[in-house]
Amino acid sequence: MSSFVFFFVPTVIFLGLVLPLWLVLHYAATWRASKGLSEEDKQTLEATLNELDRVEERLQTLETILDAEQPDWRDRHSA
Incomplete structure (x- = not known):
């Protein structure tokens, strides 16, 4: 026992x-x-943010071109 x-x-x-x-x-x-984020996740996030910055610049350029060629395009397409 x-x-x-x-x-x-x-x-x-x-x-x-x-x-x-x-x-x-x-x-x-x-x-x-x-x-926290892994190194691969950090790299992917950084690449995505860089791509987003490029897309934003392109969009601003297109809006500038449209403003010059069609000044009232925002009013026609805002509805």
């Missing part, structure tokens, strides 16, 4: 206290580590 208690009590303590705390701390650390 004493050998049963000798193995049973530490096992219950481990499964009841140590293991849950260990798992919670492990997954909390993993979550914090993966919270």
